[in-house]
Amino acid sequence: MAESVVSNVVSQLTDLLIQEVLSLGGLRDPIEWVKTQLLRLQGFLKDADSRRKRGDARMESWISGIKRVAYEMEDVIDTINYMLERRHQRRGGIDSISRDICGIANLGESGVEKSSDWVDNLQILTQFSPYFYDDTGAYTDAIGFEHDKERLVKLLVDSENKKRSVISIVGMGGLGKTTLAKNVYNDPAVRKYFDAFAWVAVSINYRVIELLKDIVKKVMEIKEKKETTTGITLEELEQMGEEEVTEHLHNFLKDKRYLVVMDDVWSVDVWRQMHHIFPNGNNGSRILLTTRNVEVARRAEPWIPPHELHPLNDTQSLELFRRKAFPPKQDVPTELAALAKGLAKRCGGLPLALVVLGGFLSEKDHDTWSRVAKSWESSGDGQECLSILGSSYDNLPYPLKPCFLYIAAFPEDSTISASKLVRLWVAEGFVPQEQTRTMEETARDWLDNLVQRCMIQVVKRSVAYGRVKSISIHDMLRDFGLSEARKDGFLHVCSSDNMAISDGLSSRRAAFHHRINDEIANSSAHLRTLLGFKLVLNDTTAVGRFLNGLNLLRVLDLEDATDLRKLPRQIGNMIHLRYLGLRNTGLKRLPSSIGDLLNLQTLDVRETNIFWLPKSFWKIRMLRHLYINIDMFLSAKIPGDHKNLQTLQITGLGGFVNVYHFRRSFGKALGKMDSLVSLLLNVRLLPMDVLCAWAPNLHHLRSLNLYGQLLLEQQQLPDGCQFPPNLTKLILRESKLEHDPMPVLEKLPNLRLLALKLDVYLGKSMSCSAGGFPRLQHLILEGLHHLEEWRVGVGAMPCLTHLTIDGCWKLKMLPEGLECVTTLRELKLIEMPRAFNDRVRNEEEDGYKVRRIPSIIFEKECSRQLF
Numbered sequence: 001m002a003e004s005v006v007s008n009v010v011s012q013l014t015d016l017l018i019q020e021v022l023s024l025g026g027l028r029d030p031i032e033w034v035k036t037q038l039l040r041l042q043g044f045l046k047d048a049d050s051r052r053k054r055g056d057a058r059m060e061s062w063i064s065g066i067k068r069v070a071y072e073m074e075d076v077i078d079t080i081n082y083m084l085e086r087r088h089q090r091r092g093g094i095d096s097i098s099r100d101i102c103g104i105a106n107l108g109e110s111g112v113e114k115s116s117d118w119v120d121n122l123q124i125l126t127q128f129s130p131y132f133y134d135d136t137g138a139y140t141d142a143i144g145f146e147h148d149k150e151r152l153v154k155l156l157v158d159s160e161n162k163k164r165s166v167i168s169i170v171g172m173g174g175l176g177k178t179t180l181a182k183n184v185y186n187d188p189a190v191r192k193y194f195d196a197f198a199w200v201a202v203s204i205n206y207r208v209i210e211l212l213k214d215i216v217k218k219v220m221e222i223k224e225k226k227e228t229t230t231g232i233t234l235e236e237l238e239q240m241g242e243e244e245v246t247e248h249l250h251n252f253l254k255d256k257r258y259l260v261v262m263d264d265v266w267s268v269d270v271w272r273q274m275h276h277i278f279p280n281g282n283n284g285s286r287i288l289l290t291t292r293n294v295e296v297a298r299r300a301e302p303w304i305p306p307h308e309l310h311p312l313n314d315t316q317s318l319e320l321f322r323r324k325a326f327p328p329k330q331d332v333p334t335e336l337a338a339l340a341k342g343l344a345k346r347c348g349g350l351p352l353a354l355v356v357l358g359g360f361l362s363e364k365d366h367d368t369w370s371r372v373a374k375s376w377e378s379s380g381d382g383q384e385c386l387s388i389l390g391s392s393y394d395n396l397p398y399p400l401k402p403c404f405l406y407i408a409a410f411p412e413d414s415t416i417s418a419s420k421l422v423r424l425w426v427a428e429g430f431v432p433q434e435q436t437r438t439m440e441e442t443a444r445d446w447l448d449n450l451v452q453r454c455m456i457q458v459v460k461r462s463v464a465y466g467r468v469k470s471i472s473i474h475d476m477l478r479d480f481g482l483s484e485a486r487k488d489g490f491l492h493v494c495s496s497d498n499m500a501i502s503d504g505l506s507s508r509r510a511a512f513h514h515r516i517n518d519e520i521a522n523s524s525a526h527l528r529t530l531l532g533f534k535l536v537l538n539d540t541t542a543v544g545r546f547l548n549g550l551n552l553l554r555v556l557d558l559e560d561a562t563d564l565r566k567l568p569r570q571i572g573n574m575i576h577l578r579y580l581g582l583r584n585t586g587l588k589r590l591p592s593s594i595g596d597l598l599n600l601q602t603l604d605v606r607e608t609n610i611f612w613l614p615k616s617f618w619k620i621r622m623l624r625h626l627y628i629n630i631d632m633f634l635s636a637k638i639p640g641d642h643k644n645l646q647t648l649q650i651t652g653l654g655g656f657v658n659v660y661h662f663r664r665s666f667g668k669a670l671g672k673m674d675s676l677v678s679l680l681l682n683v684r685l686l687p688m689d690v691l692c693a694w695a696p697n698l699h700h701l702r703s704l705n706l707y708g709q710l711l712l713e714q715q716q717l718p719d720g721c722q723f724p725p726n727l728t729k730l731i732l733r734e735s736k737l738e739h740d741p742m743p744v745l746e747k748l749p750n751l752r753l754l755a756l757k758l759d760v761y762l763g764k765s766m767s768c769s770a771g772g773f774p775r776l777q778h779l780i781l782e783g784l785h786h787l788e789e790w791r792v793g794v795g796a797m798p799c800l801t802h803l804t805i806d807g808c809w810k811l812k813m814l815p816e817g818l819e820c821v822t823t824l825r826e827l828k829l830i831e832m833p834r835a836f837n838d839r840v841r842n843e844e845e846d847g848y849k850v851r852r853i854p855s856i857i858f859e860k861e862c863s864r865q866l867f
Helices: 002-017 020-025 028-053 057-090 094-105 117-127 146-156 177-185 188-193 208-219 234-239 242-253 269-277 294-300 314-325 334-346 351-361 366-375 384-394 400-407 418-428 439-452 475-487 518-522 569-573 592-596 615-619 630-634 659-670 688-697 816-820 834-841
Strands: 165-170 196-203 258-265 286-291 457-461 468-472 492-494 509-513 529-533 555-557 579-581 602-604 625-629 647-651 678-687 703-711 729-733 753-757 765-768 778-782 789-792 802-806 826-830 855-859
Touching: 146 165, 146 177, 146 188, 146 286, 165 177, 165 294, 177 258, 177 286, 196 208, 208 234, 208 242, 208 258, 208 269, 242 269, 258 269, 269 294, 286 294, 314 334, 314 351, 334 351, 334 366, 351 366, 351 384, 351 475, 384 475, 400 418, 400 439, 400 475, 418 439, 418 468, 418 555, 418 579, 439 468, 475 492, 569 592, 592 615, 625 630, 630 647, 630 659, 659 678, 659 688, 678 688, 688 703, 789 816, 826 834
Parallel strands: 165 286, 196 258, 258 286, 492 509, 509 529, 529 555, 555 579, 579 602, 602 625, 625 647, 647 678, 678 703, 703 729, 729 753, 753 778, 765 789, 778 802, 802 826, 826 855
Antiparallel strands: 457 468
């Protein structure tokens, strides 16, 4: 880990040295000196780390010193960059910059006094290194689970058992309980049998109210802050107390046959606290539990024996290992057959161990296989899996190690947004800047690398690009990561059961789950990262006093701290801050000093009631990802260029917006943001002419989301040449178009996903012509309430793989041309009238058009009649 920290500092020093201003300011020589010392040390660090793990106390102390100096040097570099940026904005001279920098670092050659302790420490660490002495993923494979799955499905859909019943899967960590449960949960027979579904992760540190709200969201399908068929909005649900949520959930489920999966239950108290919430309607409803504790299963349902998982046998182990270590359908090479068999056997039948080891050895040469086989000796005491995890972590490329450990900061069983994780990695400084690609693109590759090595699991992929959208991490891998992070001083996680820390935190990063201790934060001024997860704040913490003095923070994320009412003015002193996450907090205002955060890369204030930004905010040239509302966007003029800005999301709060004001401000802004990759506008009235004027210059824009009525002549889309040229994802909602949009959209050459939602088009007929949509893979038609006829020409959409038709109640039939789209793999029909679905089921009506499609899904069939 120290090697990674030093490498980052060396990279930053190199960036400083290429700035001409430094040579003019007289700082090139001292910075070259520091870089040289760090490069000398960097060569020792990889082997030093392995010696530290073998118990070399002297090496442990030396590495700690190196990390401490590297972190302090990084703080100095950040301050230098801040001063340079501040002077640039004030148009100060070279001399004044030099004086500021020298005042901060006081670097120099032997003839210049070195007042900073870290400079002396660096000399000592270099001269007295111990080397100067002679010192003689997603685990979706269901191998071995076939009979287990068959038995569990039968128990769940047993029509003779009308009683609400609890079915439990029991087994040690790493055996595949969650994998089996997911396969059962998604089985077609199960999906057809039940009316309502919910999957919740319980874990050790559960909160009943959070579990209840999660179940309500799933069974009632509450996804956005809008009214649903149940009459409850997400915003209303979040404000409810436990008693009210319980009442709504019980009333909703009492007339339904439901399946609720409660994954990773540790305590018998969970079912004792929640069993009364699930009604017994004598209709065959089920609860499926996964747990390591057989007593949990027996207490929950004494009359049904728990289904106990056992380790895989040798044959099953080898097959699972082969699938992960070698490409699909490839046999094990003859020269590796014996090694593969032996290594698979040593995994003790644990699927997690087999998957991780297979992922690690994939694409490795014979020498690596032999080295692993010789060095790894099975202890026979249940430590085989931990040994594999340790080997896989040790063999990660050094830049990926902090990225992996960082994931352990998130609560157990979390679903983690890949985009957010990437932004955090970049803000932390883990990812280097390359000439030909962005840091976010590099971070995405690293994320894919961790997936390929089976260190994390993919929860969801984006339909537009197929890239990872969200991830999770197995609890054993997370526990391993937490242990490594603590030992390395990389991260400390403060959950509700380990808050008793009186003398501050030794780690540079801290994650607080549910509660934050004022004393911990205030006594840890060296913190660089503070992550909060659903923090419950008291009167003192609600006004942000715990942040005072944390001036070295690079990352501050307080998402879902709904009690947070105020940020201290002193936040402007956090000049190193790169990531500020305030989503879904109780904030109504930002301090004006936020304009002093010249290193800020990400600001996320979605789902807050903040209406204003200071004029100085838009002078921050480092902004990369910005999530704000329309009032904030219009509150100040946008001077200068924003060449680094990649993501811009502007949402409305439902109030009146002056269209002329928005058109003028948005037009000026777009001309300064030609590096945008993703743009989302959720505003009641959208002046499309402004976007069209600048669209040809937005060469990097890939994703465009427009929610609101488009202001157009005759409510007709402009020519395709007035759209961003490299657009791959387009989502339109409530556009109120009066002319068929397909003749325009089908000419976009790179479009891969198109979603037309909720009265985008008010016409009755829509047509896709031959040769149109040459690269389209996903098409979503949702809430087109006026659409009666859809025509598809032969040769249209030649690459389409997924088609969703949702709530298009007047649509009479599927288009004839759909039969010729041979690439289509899935047709999903949601909330369509029964008469429409019956046509699709009938071979003589629409059935022949879709008989080649492997998967046809009917969801929430409605009783509305065709008009």
